[in-house]
Amino acid sequence: MDKLSAQQIREIWIDFFKEKNHLFVEPKSLIPINDPSLLWINSGVATLKDYFSGKSNPPSQRLVNVQKSIRTNDIFNVGVTARHHTFFEMMGNFSIGDYFKPEAIEFAFELLTKRFEIPLSKLYFTIFEDDEIAFNKWVSLGVPPNRIIKGNRDRNFWDVGQGPCGPCTEIYFDRGEKYDPNKLGEKLIFEDIENDRYVEIWNIVFSQFNNDGTNHYTELARKNIDTGAGLERFVCIFQDVPTNYDTNEFQSVIRTIGKLTNKQYDMNAYFGNDLTQKLINHDYIVIVDHIKANMFAISDGALPSAKDRGSVLRKLIRRAMVCARRLEIKESFISITVDALIDVNKEFYPYLTQTRDKVIKVLQEEEVLFNKTLDNGFELFNKALNSKNFDAKTAFKLTETYGFPYELVEEMMNYHHIKIDKEEYAKMIKNHQEVSKSRKDVKGMMQQNATLLKYKEISTFDYDSTKLNNALVIGLFDEDFNQVNSLNGNGWVVFDNTVFYATSGGQICDTGIITINNNQVKVDDVIKGPNGQHFHHVVNAIIKLNDHADLQINEHNRSLVTKNHSTEHLLHKALRTLIDQNINQEGAFKSPEKVTFDFSCDHHLSNDELMKIEDEVNSYIQANKPVCINMLTLEEAKQENAVGHFEDVYKKIGGKLRVVKMQDITTDICGGTHVKNTKDIEKFMITKLFSVGGGLYRIEAITSNETVSKYLDEQINKIQQKINLMNEDLSSKNIKDDQYTKLLSTVLYKNDLPEYHDLVNKFNELNGIYNKLILSYNKQNASNNIRMIKEEYKSMDQSPKILINKFTNLDLKTISSALTExxxxxxQHAYVALSLLDTKTQYVCMANKQFCQENNFNAGELVKKLNVITKGSGGGRDTFAQGGCNGRIDFESVLNSVKDE
Structure with a gap:
């Protein structure tokens, strides 16, 4: 068997099934779209569910994919077993009413034994005990009957209790006796004993029955094939290493992290009994796995937070940070870990290079957030550990005060053989939750608040008015949503009628003023209760039940938000018209400042496409079309060809839906506020487009003459400043260029949308010319500096084996280029150079391979010695190493240290 990389395995898998007339489906986002049953995409088939259920027509009846997935139900097995991951890739081939059992088995056998060239002697197969077709098919292909295990329903029949189901066949790879320490041999696989010798590499499910829910099975009219093969397991067996994390793809990242600590990963620990080394390996694995999961999830648009999938990411980050602390990593490990992960994944996932900065920024913000309490948390943990007084109170303080996930505290305690009173801990958590409800989770809390669930008072919202007199106060609640009869401070108010829009559908709420008892009270937030009433958050209010109030929203903000919301519909229409009629909205946000629109697309839109979209939306606006609102049932809305994105939600609402019709342009189901006529929007401008991962993109845009004019002023001023700086730089370096000068003379700074786009194009062209001129200038300077560095070394006493020199305000790249030459x-010599900069010192050591061998020299070891002297950090290999420290260092002490070598 050849030693294959992950990318080679992906390519072989995809190419093989393409040859078998399968359509390759690009990896989808980890965030499920319109599937509330899933927190994450957790398998290869998860993104194809609608095709199998018949809700959507597949682009082909034969599909192949390599789908990124996340599973977090057993994250604390990561680093403990050889094969657990939170993030993994699942390879699959699928038939939707096309081929079935015989062909699926033939494809698997051919791919494994012919294309991957796995010896048949290494493979074992399981089938459902009653599946004679599968048994006979494997035998007909040459599989010895004694290598086919007949499993019962628990082992070889996929059934979730109702719906499509069927038997499956699994393929196992025998990794050999070294993974069978108890010498149990085939007993391990025949009796289904957990082991590391026989590894399941492929599962093929034959979906051929329908379970009516009472375990009555009937044959499906359309039979399907659903398969899954773990990429990481394939890589592990092809590279013949102990665990999935010992493969080249993971080891390159682990080695990068290893530069930050003296505690090193040891691949041989798998076969030994050194528990300390096993824990070190465990901590490396957790860091790599958890940061990898975060990298892909954040690239796909997820963010760490206190709830839902965000809380999963935060838990993974904090667990990785605790493991880094145990490895005695004292500096940030985020950036180098992400860069190393991108490096080994960018060929198949090129968008990772685009999302890199965002990922690192988000993770480093989380790192800073947790670092504030990590030291104190560890101090508390170690203090309790040393005093042998580790109780539920200590665990509670670690979780609620210092932000340690409970499971992580439990894991740390298990390592030290400490038990925790879980019942006592649960009581403390319950009491804490009852006395410290947080407004940041107020919407979720509202939906579960028993008082609010029972609160059925009728309150109506008037879409068309911006002020209302004599509104009756029918409900008062304190900050924690306890019902009260009067307020003296901050709290929530419900009126019988209101003109304040509550945050919903991606549209931000109204703010404004209520006048009550001759006092003006600020409304800074409005949210919907579980029964639809609008709850107004008031500040410093004195209000009683049955008071009357005059309501006035911020009309200016409402106008801007309304323009942005109506524009969202026009933008969606333009995208479907100009780019792809199947483009769907995946999310949106409307505030006074901007509108954002998330959509799925098979490519990153070009600047030309964006300009066409902008022009198209502006043409809709200038078309002067009326906007009408109608209340229709879901079926009536469909007959009007109304666009809707969340049908499951609409069905739950029941009754009639609000349908917004922009005459001759678009009709949409929508509960937001809208303009009366498209011309009221005035102007539209796209300000940004970026990828949020997994084929999802986000457009940010602005509307109205006021907002666009202000934005143009700001941007034009920035461009003008940049051009002035370029001009000054070229002048100071005495660089002249006719092309640059000619183009500069055509630049105009006008507050006009078409003129602005022309300005941006000219600036980009100018910037390109400028960069080429500066690059040429710097190359010439670098060449001179390289010559100078070499001459300085050659003029030195050549008797020492190691030549060391210092340079002021020269970049390390130029110095390294000189040392390479x-x-x-x-x-005959090794070379050490120090670069003395304003606030730091950098150093590099280089030697020829022959010199290292003849003189037993190692540049990496020398730099480690310098790190001790300079209190810096760095490292490398035998022929090249570099490091650095803050401040300027004493050259003589470094010189003496090198002489000692």
Whole structure:
């Protein structure tokens, strides 16, 4: 068997099934779209469910994919077993009413034994005990009957209790006796004993029955094939290493992290009994796995938070940070870990290079957030550990005060063989939750609040008015949503009628003023209760039940939000018209400042496409079309060809839905506020487009003459400043260029949308010319500096084996280039250079391979010695190493240290 990389395995898998007339389905986002049953995409088939259920027509009846997935139900097995991951890739091939059992088995056998060239002697197969067709098919292909295990329903029949189901066949790979320490042999696989010798690499499910829910099975009219093969397991067996994390793809990242600590990963620990080393390996694995999961999830648009999938990401980050602390990593490990992960994944997932900065920014913000309490948390943990007084109170303080996930505290305690009173801990958590409800989770809390669930008072919202007199106060609640008869401070108010829009459908709420008892009270938030009433958050209010109030929203903000919401519909229409009629809205946000629109697309839109979209939306606006609102049932809305994105939600609402019709342009189901005529929007401008991962993109845009004019002023001023700086730089370097000068003379700074786009194009062209001129200038300077560095070394006393020199305000790249030329010319010396900069010192050591071998020299070891002297950090290999420290260092002490070598 050849030693294959992950990318080679992906390519072989995809190419094989393409040859078998399968359509390759690009990896989808980890965030499920319109599937409330899933927190994450957790399998290869999860993104194809609608095709199998018949809700959507597949682009082909034969599909193949390599789908990124996340499973977090057993994250605390990561680093403990050889094969657990939170993030993994599942390879699959699928038939939707096309081929079935015989062909699926033939494809698997051919791919494994012919294309991957796995010896048949290494493979074992399981089938459902009653599945004679599968048994006979495997035998007909040459599989010895004694290598086919007949499993019962628990082992080889997929059934979730109701709906499509069927038998399955699994394929196992025998990794050999070294993974069978108890010498049990085939007993392990025949009796289904958990082991690391026989590894399941492929599962093929034959979906051929329908369970009516009472375990009565009937044959499906359309039979399907659903298969899954773990990429990481394939890589592990092809590279013949102990665990999935010992493969090249993971080890390159682990080695990068290893530069930050003296505690090193040891691949041989798998076969030994050194518990300390096993824990070190465990901590490395957790860091790599958890940061990898976060990298892909954040690239796909998820963010760490206190709830839902965000809380999963935060838990993973904090667990990784605790493991880094145990490895005695004292500096940030986020950036180098993400960069190393991108490096090994960018070929198949090129968008990772685009989302890199965002990922690192988000993770480093989380790192800073948790670092504030991590030291104190560890101090508390160690203090309790040393005093042998570790109780539920300590665990509670770690979770609620210091932000340690409970499971992580439990894991840390298990390592030290400490038990926790879970019942006592649960009581403390319950009491804490009852006395400290947080407004940041107020919407979720409202939906579960028993008082609010029972609160049925009728309150209506008037879409068309911006002020209302004599509104009756029918409900008062304190900050924690306890019902009260009067307020003296902050709280929530419900009126019988209101003109304040509550945050919903991606549209931000109204703010404004209520006048009550001759006092003006600020309304800074409005949210919907579980029964639809609008709850107004008031500040410093004195209000009683049955008071009357005059309501006045911020009309200016409402006008801007309304323009942005109506524009969202026009933008969606333009995208479907100009780019792809199947483009769907995946999310949106409307505030006074901007509108954002998330959509799925098979490519990153070009600037030309964006300009066409912008022009199209502006043409809709200038078309002067009326906007009408109608209340229709879901079926009536469908007959009007109304666009809707969340049908499951609409069905739950029941009754009639609000349908917004922009005459001759678009009709949409929508509960937001809208303009009366498209011309009221005035102007539209796209300000940004970026990928949020997994084929999802976000457009940010602005509307109205006021907002667009202000934005143009700001941007034009920035461009003008940048051009002035470029001009000054070229002048100071005495660089002249006719092309640059000619183009500069055509630049105009006008507050006009078409003129602005022309300005941006000219600026980009100018910037390109400028960069080429500066690059040429710097190359010439670098060439001179390289020559100078080499001459300085050659003029030195050549008797020492190691030549060391210092340079002021020269970048390390130029110095390294000079040293590279020197060691290629000179095999008798090693070279050390110090670069003294304003606030720091950098150092590099280089030597020819021949010099290292003849003189037992290692540049990495020398740099480690310098790190001790300079209190810096760095490292490398035998022929090249570099490091650095803050401040300027004493050259003589470094010189003496090197002489000692």
């Amino acid at each position: 020197l060691i290629n010319e000179d095999k």
